[in-house]
Amino acid sequence: MDGGSSLNIMYAPTLELMGIGLDKLRPSKSPFHGVAPGKRVQPLGQIDLPVCFGTAANFRKEVLTFEVVGFRGSYHAILGRPCYAKFMAVPNYTYLKLKMPGPKGVITIGSSFEHAYECDVECVERAEAQAEDEALAATLDKMASEALDSTHRHAGSFEPAEGIKRVPLDPSHSDDKALQISATLDDK
Known part of the structure; x- marks a missing residue:
């Protein structure tokens, strides 16, 4: 649950695991930010x-609207403020508890610090892997662009790509016959 999120978010792979096809989605209103670090997300x-919370003896069930995104996340879904409002739920992040009224008393949902830590580690690893993938893609794009610029600049011309130096064909004669070679070659 994420009290900072103004949406309830579900990942497409989660829908697949539930046996629900993407053909059941209705159009979404607009893109949003914050789910993928630094990226704008257009929901599918x-x-x-x-959604149901509680036990068989004391439970609450409400229908929530989810924005479905087309990538995998560390969680199955993110329940945001619309969920809190609908269930009249109150989170306590210090104790990892969520409390809400039920038909037979307060319903308390909890987790362990170990599980919360594992989720945080997975989120960080996923974000780092995504950042590395994006950095690699940017590097490859830059290299491809530079290679394309280099081939366009020299394609069909005999202009040297780097500095040149003149080497006389016959050092014993003083005529102007010389070759042009790359200035970066060594004397050998």
């Missing part, structure tokens, strides 16, 4: 799904 669509 929206879907209404029932």
Whole structure:
């Protein structure tokens, strides 16, 4: 659960695991930010799904609207402020508890610090891997662009790519017959 999120978000692979096809989505209104670090996300669509908290003896079930995104996340879904409001839930992040009214008393949902830590580590690893992938893609794009510029600059011309120096054909004669070679070659 994310009290900072103004949306309920579901990942497309989670829908697949639930046996729900993307054809069940309805169009989404607009893109949003913050799910993928530094990126704008265009959702695949929206879907209404029932969500249940509690036990068989004391539970609450409400229908929530989820924005569905087309990539995999560290979680199955992110439940944001719309979920808190619908369930009248109150989070306590220090104790990793979520409390809400139920038909037979307060419903308390909790987690362990170990599980929360594992999720945080996975999120960081996923974000780092994504940043490395993006950096590699940017480097490859730059290299391809430079190679393309280099081939366009010299394609069909005999202009040297680097500095040149003149080497006389016959050092014993003083005529102007000489070769032009790269200035970066050594004397050998």
